[in-house]
Amino acid sequence: MSEKEKTQKKSWFKGLQAEFKKVIWPDRKTLTRQTAAVIVVSVILGAVIAVVDAILTYGIELLVR
Numbered sequence: 001m002s003e004k005e006k007t008q009k010k011s012w013f014k015g016l017q018a019e020f021k022k023v024i025w026p027d028r029k030t031l032t033r034q035t036a037a038v039i040v041v042s043v044i045l046g047a048v049i050a051v052v053d054a055i056l057t058y059g060i061e062l063l064v065r
Contacts, residue, residue, distance in 0.1 A: 026034070
């Protein structure tokens with residue numbers, strides 16, 4: 001590995017480290033609320049998709065008979 005490549009990698013990692021320092025990490029309360037929201041929305045959307053699938057399956061079976 002050449003000196004230029006090593007310098008570029010070090011520069012890249014320093015830039016990466018600087019970007020990570022800019023990240024604002026959520027506190028525990030915010031993280032818990034957002035996680036709960038994602039789980040609730042996922043369950044609701046899963047239920048909606050299941051209902052639509054059941055209705056379409058029933059309708060298609062009616063048409064095929």
